[in-house]
Amino acid sequence: MSERESVRVAGEPGSIDVSGLPSTTFGHRTITWWGTIGFMAAEGMTLIICAVAYLYVQRNFQVWPPRETPLPSLTAATIQVLLMAVSVPVMMWTSRAARRFDLGGVRVGMLTSTGFALAFCVVRWFELHALHTRWDSNAYGSTAWAVVFAHATLLIAQFFESAALSALLLVGPVEPKHFSDVDDSCLYWYFMTGAWLVLYLLVFISPRV
């Protein structure tokens, strides 16, 4: 069914009848997709600003990280990156299930994503410890914590969103629009994991090169 066909010309010249148009769509056709993009833009700016602060104060140090501060450990952060890499195909699968209106599929997908998000949050705890500095030690500590913690708020928010959406899909009543919500949640997931890859390179890898 093409969009064109569903719009009929009503009685008045130029007037149109939209009763034949669908009420659930996916992707950039929906307003929630655009809303999600908007929030991604605002949150992306937040992460960028934290990164800018991290790079800016770096100019005040002769060595980075500063003397007496060990390099951040890689283990936890690398596990996080790998975990995220694994999660992305799962979310792509979930997104396809949502577009098929496959309730069973999205239930499995969102429960898995809840599990992933929880795992991200737990690993994040170890990542913060892996920085080997405190936020109140010096400007290096403050900005490194700012970057990692700002991204952690995304993870925590995503965990609650995934959990709430899973609960909704299990308990119901499920409306068609919720499949679109699942699809948008997957979009946000790609943003969240992609952003971490960049920040991981910044905070954990760049001090080593």
Next chain:
Amino acid sequence: MRDWLQSALRPAGPEAASVHALWEFMLWTSVVVFVLVLGALAWGTLRRRPAGADPLAEGGPGERRMTGAVSTAVGATVVVLFVFLVFDFSTGRALTARREAAVRIEVTGHQWWWEVTYYDSIPNRRVTTANEIHIPVGRPVLIRLNSQDVIHSFWAPDLNGKRDLIPGKESSLWIQADSPGVYHGQCAEFCGYQHAKMAFLVVADRPADFARWYASQADTARTPTDSLTARGQEVFLSSPCVMCHAIQGTPAGATMGPDLTHLASRRYIAAGSLPNTRGNLAGWILDAQGIKPGAHMPPNSLTPADLQALLAYLGTLK
């Protein structure tokens, strides 16, 4: 013309003069632009129109003429801005040209006064004073700026533009005075309660006068010669004064407040807010908070005799 204490429109040095020239150019250009634009607006608004014609139905030649006029105006804007940029950049280059400094002065901002130190390769020829900067006429002076606490901004409009004093980030500024005189300046960055009363003086002396002044400032303070001033020194050294102020040549060596070694030679006290008279000094010592609320000078309760002795002593610190 009003008698302004300080003014950017009364340049007394080459830096301020070049900015002033730029200002005159910009002012008159702006006046012309303003008159032209508002004239066009007035004409467009008030011009006589053919009766009854509906502007919605109009079009054709009028639109073409308007396109031409708007394009011309935009082109003119671009040209004016370009000329402005050229003038601006050449002024900027002149201001930052490298020169040989005749005198190097370190100015440190404090809440709410200015510490002034003259650099000399011989340490005991370095001079420390406060709120009053002497410079030799006609010679470029390099001022290095730093701050002890918050951000201040050093500004003597008759001589040059301003420069911020940012703690931990030294900056510098050139000034030069063309003729002898007293030029006022003031802190121009909001710095707390007494931002308003954080002024300073730049005194431009003839080179010989400057050298004499410098020599006298490099001396330690006079020792008291009579019993009254001796008593005054005792009062100074045994009262809270000594906790913050220094007088070279006495045990008083604190650096929290202005150095008072040559207090009596200065024209103002309280960072340019009070002329340095005996009465003002007495009021300042007893109740500084009434004059500069929030300043760090505490009130002092002295007996009248002690106060008179202290004032007499401070009066000898030429």
Next chain:
Amino acid sequence: MMGRKLRGAVALAAALAALGCQRETRRFRESPPAATSETAVSMSELVPGPKTRDLPIRNPYERNAYAVSEGERLFNAYNCSGCHSHGGGGIGPALMDDQWIYGSDPENIFSTIVEGRPNGMPTFRGKIPNYQVWQIVAYVRSLSGLLPKDIAPARDDHMVAGPEPQRTEPLRPKHAFTPAAAEHP
């Protein structure tokens, strides 16, 4: 109706203003007695008449953030930090712990500053106006978490030595030496 609402609003605003935070007041002009530089605390335990417990002295500046920050400024200005460092101790004892040789009450610290103590603590009698001593007292107490957190100063613009007073856990004072006055029931 309108008038009553307006009156209500004005009354509410007035009530709020009256409640205005004591923490936030900036009192620049001290009254003359506070500005004098004599000690207000007696060092002698000998009193005429029956022995009575002194009323504990309330330090009026401990409820005021501006006064405590002034205390911090003066602590550095008067070079207290020269011996006590920024509370960590050095030549003088540390102030950010729970050990108090001469007592942790405001009046104890006041007399420590004004009278001095054996083994190095000089007397500041006559050198520091009373109100400034009380401000320093408030700050010194904040170092070991004895002041409310919303009044204690936050980190200084210096290299860090330890947690700032605002985040110091309250340390129960342990008195290495208890002044006689505190022994009375």
Next chain:
Amino acid sequence: MTAPITADPEAVPPEARPAVRELHDQLERVWSDGPGLRGWLMSTDHKSLGKRYVITAFVFFLLGGLEAAVIRAQLARPENGLIGPDLYNQLFTMHGTTMMFLFAVPVMTAMSLYLVPLMIGSRDLAFPRLNAYGYYVYLLGGLFLYTSFFLNVGPDAGWFAYTPLSGPAYGVGKRVDVWAQTITFTEIAGIIAAIELIVTIFKQRAPGMSLNRMPLFVWSALVMAFMILFAMPWVAVDSQFLAMDRLIGTHFFNQAEGGDALLWQHLFWFFGHPEVYIIFIPALGFVSTIIATFTRREIFGYPAMVLSLVATGFLGFGLWVHHMFATNIPQMGESFFTAASAMIAIPTGVQFFCWIATIWGGRPRFATPFLFILGFFAVFIIGGLSGVMIASVPFDLQVHDTFFIVAHLHYVLLGGGVFPLFAAFYYWFPKFTGRRLSERLGRWNFTLFFIGVNLTFFPMHLLGLHGMPRRVYTYLAGTGWGSLNLLATIGAVTIFVSVVIFLVNVARTLANGELAGDDPWGSSSTLEWATSSPPPSYNFAHLPVVEGRYPLWSRPQEPPVVTGLRTDQRELLITTVLDARPDHRHRTPDPTIWPLLAALTTGITFVALVFTPWAIVIGGALAIGPLVAWGWGKPQPGDPVVTEGVE
């Protein structure tokens, strides 16, 4: 049968009236706020909330104005003892914070949130519940700031809060923390408004309103929204950094531990300069709309106007360093920012020349809104010219942080913001309320305001050139600044009188003003005038179909409409981004209390964050309930429900 845009029975032939009335009743049942206080608190209607938003912002304008009045009274003569430095610092900080964060940006987003759905022919904003949340967060932020001020915890480090003065070492007490958290409140509200506007404008335009037919005001709202989205996070993060420096001892701005006081300034002005354009750009939209109406002709050079708006939006991000010329940054950088600052005069110039051409080619009608637009020309051009002057580094170093800048910024913001805003108030007041403001009082309002603004701020140029720095609570008699300051204070009194006249005008009009009718100006071109005044809860009985840039001019009789949207539940028509072709129907949520409760938990979080970092955890936990309830929702009868295996 004719399908009406308004559900006004008087507007249709008698035989069609019952059907129209029935349609109206049906839509009203579905779209109106519920009855009573409960309905008021639950409302998600963009018009109800938009009106509250505008009124709240205007109340803050009055408060900020009162603060300015006290400031002017203190400066009226040298060594005045009316107020001391402590209160003065709080007052000018409150004045700046109020005007920038609680008035200027919110009032512009508020006007847009009210007008945009009407102008593009939609029933509501994209996310009505989010809109309610944004408003309440903003309101709570403002209340928090003013409650703190009355408790003597008013911020006192300036609206720019430069570190280290605002930092933990010198910003004593909780005053600056209050400021930092207030900023976060208003930034959240601003970002939400931006997302609302972007999505609504992209996806909900009436069929046929392709991007190149969008009214210029909608364009300016779109550019403003994008600027908010990319600028506001900077100050939100910056103020959180400051709050953390003060609360948990981080070192973002502590030079001794590798932090940087200039980092604060960079982050602040990277927001702060676009902020000015966030205020100015929607005002340009007001100007274009009002000029078109009162000259009865199309705005000359629509494509140039749109490109100028977009160019201004981009260039606005390249100027921030010109606030920091005095801080010893490398000269190459300064030159770049000088050039960029001067270049922004070009798109602004283009717009001015196009407007003048429009007026020249049209037939001006001197109603109050048009008077304010003329005032805007005169005042803003002075501000714009002094703006080009201070783009020059050498000159800026003379006048930076002096009253010259105070004069410049008030000429720009009053000229470029408040004059168009007053024009907009007079222009759209009939649409908001159904009644028309008095023209006689309007002319008084304008005349006194124009005189007052010039009397207050023109002398300040001279004061600045003659050495008077900003933010001084007093000055000595010997400075020679006394008489010009007195003149400025007299000007401030004039402004005060003119605003009182405006308030009287509003009060009298609301009580018994002239009824406006759908289109009181007779020559309006945009869709909000196609519906009744004030608009019904559902905006349009049938959404209009747009066939040109000025839909009410191209086909005023029997305009084409959209039929087939459901009338038994809240449904929006979603169209494509570029061409606004109908795409799908969107079920938009019903009113609910949860956004208000969620805003309250946000409020509790930020207020508690002044005292303890654990507020994040506590507030997060509190927020879960309202947020889940907000999103969950019960399907109404008629909503499709999916069960296992059903497509």
